[in-house]
Amino acid sequence: MTALRVGVDVGGTNTDAVVLDAADRVLARAKRPTSPDVTAGLRAALDAVLGEIGGRADEVTRVMLGTTHATNAILERRSLGRVAVLRLGAPATTAIPPLTGWPADLRRAVSAGEAVVGGGHFVDGRPIAPLDRAAIRRFLTEGGREADAVAVTGVFSPAGADQEREVAEIVRTELGAAVPISLSHEIGSLGLVERENATVLNAALYGVARDVTRALTDALAGRGLAPQTYFAQNDGTLMAVDHAARYPVLTIGSGPANSLRGAALLSGVSDAIVADVGGTSTDFGVLAGGFPRESAAPAEIGGVTTNFRMPDILAIALGGGSVVAGGAVGPRSVGYRITREALVFGGRTATLTDAAVAAGRGRVGTHPVPDLDGLAAAVRLADEMVADAVDRVSLGRGDRPLVAVGGGAFLLPDTIPGAGEVVRPPDADVANAVGAAIALAGGRSGTIVAGRTGRDAAVERAKREAADRAVAAGADPAAVEIVELSEVPLSYLEGPAVRVHVKAAGPLK
Template identity: 60%
Template sequence: MTAARDLSVGVDVGGTNTDAVVLDGAGTVLASTKQPTTPDVTGGIRHGIAHVLDRLGDDRARVSRVMLGTTHATNAIVSRRGLERVAVIRLGAPAATEYPPVTGWPDDLTAAGIAGTAMVRGGHMVDGAPIAPLDRDGILRFLDGLGAFDAVAVTGIFAPSYPEQEQEVAALLRDRLGPDVRVFLSQDIGPAGLLERENATVLNAALHGIARGVTRALRTVVDEQGLDAVTYFAQNDGTLMSLDYAVQYPVLTIGSGPANSIRGAAFLSGADEAIVVDVGGTTSDLGVLLNGFPRESTLPREIGGVRTNFRMPDILSLGIGGGTTVDLATGAVGPGSVGYSIEREALLFGGATPTLTDAAALEGASIDGRTLPSLPGADKTALRRALDHARERLEVAVERLSLGRADLPLVVVGGAGFLVPDGLPGAGAIVRPGHGDVANAVGAAISLAGGRADQLSDVEDRDAALDTASKAAIERAIQAGADPLRVDVVDVVETPISYTTRPTVRVSVKAAGPLADLRATAASRT
C-alpha cells in the first residue's frame, strides 16, 4: 500500500450511538464522530461515515479500508426478526437422541427460525471411530418431506476433529438440491461440545439473510461516498473478517462490539494488560485485556435464550449508562434507558426524564458545556444517590474481573465515561485515553484479520494435532483477509478431556495477521 492510500475508517454501531473514526497509517485519529443510532441502523452508519469523510476534505481519496462492528446479528436473534428458516440435521443416532436439536430454545425463536429437525445415524466417537454409518437416505427423506426452508445446518458428533461425514452431507445436499443450496457445517463454527456447537451452527444459518443485508448496506454506503475501499466486519475475538466471510459466518460478529472497545482501549492507552470499562448510553461493558486482546470466556454464552459455545470476550455488562433512567421518587437506577433519545429526553438537554448523565452533570461533569435546569433539593439528593449506587456497582464489577489484582489499570472509554470516578476502590490507576469516547470504532479500524481452529487427539499425538489446528487457523485467517505472508499463531489453549478411554486433549489455536495488501485483495475479488 502506498502512503497515499493509508487511511482506514472504523465504524461501530451501538444501542445508543454509531461511532465512526478515520485513522492514518501511523494510527493517528484524524476525524471522529458520534451519531445517534437510527432504527434501521443503516442510517446511523451512513451519517457516521459521511461526517468523518466531510472532515477529511480532499484526503477522502486516501481511504482504502472500512471496518464495521455491528449489533445486527444480536438484534435479529433477540427480536426474532429477519431470520431464515433452517432445516436442522444432527449426525449422531443412536447415541445422541436424548436431547433433540433446539432443545431448550424459546418457543418464539423456534417458530421464527426452525423449519424442522432430524436426528440420523452418523457421528464419531472421541477416538474417531464411527458411531454408525451415515444415513444418507434418511437425510434425503427428511428434506423431501419438509416443505420450504432457506438453509440447512449440519452437526455431527466430534465433527471438528473428524469432519468427513459433515462434508459428505454437504456434497449430498448440493448434488440433490443444486450447487446454490446454503449448507452450514458445525465444524466451521465451534469446538467439540455438541449441543452448544449445534445451537451456534443453527443460529449462523438463520442469520445468513441478515448478514447479506448488512453487507449490501455497507457496500451501498461506501459506493454512495465514492470510496475505492475494501470493507471488513469485526469478529467476536477482536479480529476482522472480509464481508464475504461474514456472510458465511455471521454468528462470529455477535460479540464484536465489546471486543472492539477492548482492542480500541488497548491501542489508545498503550496498555497490554488492564481492565477496560466501556460506558455507553445504555450499558457499561467491562472486560479484561491480556496481551493486547480481550480475555475470552471459558463458559458457554447465552444469546437470545440460546446456549452457544463460540468464542466470546469475557464481558460483564451492567445496566449503567449515560441514558440510564433515575426514578427521583424511589431512587431506583434503571433498568430502563432513554438510549439514542438522550438528547431529547434527558434533563440536561431540556427533556423531562432524569438520567445518570444528569446526575454526573450535577456533580460537576462537563457535558457539551450544558448546565442542568434548577432542581428541588430532594431531586438533587436522589440524583446524587443514584450516581453513588451506579459507582458502587462498577466497583463490585471491577473487583470481580480483577481476580484480586489491585495493580491492573482501569482504562475508561465510551461516551459516558464521566460516570466513572477518578478513584475507584479495587482498581489501579484510572486511565482516560484521548478519543476514548470512540474507542469501539478505533478498535474496529486497527484490528487484525483472524481465524480459529480446534482439534481433538490422544495426548501422545498432541504435536500432530497442534500442527493440524495451526494450519487450519492460519488458513481461516487468510480467508478472513489476513496477509498470507504475515499471519501467525497468536494463542494456543490445550484442555484435557475427561471420561475417555485414553488420555485425550483438545487443542484450540487462534491465528491473526495484518490485512492483506489492498491491491492483492482487489485482484482476488475480480
C-alpha cells in the same frame, strides 16, 4: 497518497465512525444516534466522517464494521432465514432432539424441519455409526426444499469433520450449489447442543449478513468509493466480507471486543480492565496481551445457549441515560433519546448524566442541572455498582489499571476500589470504532487429540488450519502468527486425550 481506514461500530445508543491514517492517528470522528433499523444510523455516521475529511475520501482503502445487525435480528426474531437442521448422531443423542430448549417464537421463526440421522463420532474420532446417506437425502427431499439454508452438526465433529463435509456435498447435489450450508466444526467447539445451536443461528443469519453488506456497499458507492470491507469478529479480529457471509454469527460479540482493542491502542496499555460506558449500559472486560480475555462459559443469545468464543464481558445496567428516580439508578434508560430527555439538554428526566454533571465530573449539555434531591446519592450508588463490577472481573488482582472509554466515561470516578490507575485516553468516546479500524484478521481451529501418539502432528494440523482460516478471513499469508495455543486434558476417558485450541492472526493483506 496515504491509505486511510474507516472504522464503524454500531452500538445500542450511538453509531460511531473514525478515520485513521497509516500511523493509527485519528483524523476524523463522528457519532450519530443508532436508528431503529440500524442501517440508517450506519449511513449517517459514515457520511459524517467521510464528509469531515473532504477531498481525501478517495484515499480510503479499507472500511471495518462492527455491527449489531445479527444480534438484533435474533433478539427481535426478524429477517431470519428458515433452516433445515440436520444432526449426525443416531442411534445416540436422540433423547435430546435439535432445538430443545429454544424459545417457541424463535424456533417457529427459524426451523424448516429437524432430523437426527445415523452418523457422528466418538471422542477419539471413530465413527459411532455409518453415515445414513439415504435418510439425509430423504430429509432434504421432503423438507429441505422449503429451507433458506441447511445446518449440519455431527457428534464430536471437531475430532473428525469428514462426515459433515460429505453431507455438504449431498446437500449441494440435492438442493443446488446456491443453498448456504453451515457446518458445526467451523462454528463452535465441543458440546453438541451448544455447537448445534450456534450452527443453526449462523445459518439463519445468512440473509441478514447479505443485507448489511449491501447497505454498507451502497453507502460507500453513493460517495463513489469501493474500498475493501471487513466485519469485526467476537474475538477482536476481522474477517473479509465473503468470510462474514459464511459466518455471520461470529459478529455477535464484536462491539465489546472492538472497545477493548480500541482501549489498548488509545491508552498504550495491553493488560488492563476496560470499562466501556455507553448510554444504556457499561461493559467491563479485561485486556490480556492487547486482546480481550475470552469467556469460558457458554454464551446465551436470544434465549439460546451457544459455545463459540466470546469476550468475557460483564455488563451492568448503568449508563449515561440511566434514569435516576426513587433512590435508584436504572435499569431503565432514555437511551438514544438522551439529547431530548435529560435535564442537561432541557428535558424532564433525571439521568445519571445529570447527576454526574451536578457532581462536577463533566460538562455536558446546554442547560444547568436543577438542584434536585437524590442526584448526589445516585452518584454514590453508581460508584458502588462500578466497584462491585470491577471486583467481579478482576479475579482478585487489584493492580491492573482501568481504562475508561465510551461516551459516558466521564461518569466514572478517578479512584475505583479494586483497580489501579484510572486511565482516560484521548478519543476514548470512539474507542469502539478505533478498535474496529485497527483489528487484525483472525482464524481459529480446535480438535481433540486422543492417545499418546500423534500429538505433535495433530497440533501442527490445528496450527495450519487456524492460519488458513486467518488467511481466508483476509490476513496476509506471509505475516500470520499463532497468537494462542491451549491444551486442556479431558478426564473420564479410557485413554489420555486433550482438547487443542489454536488462534492465528495477522495484518490484512
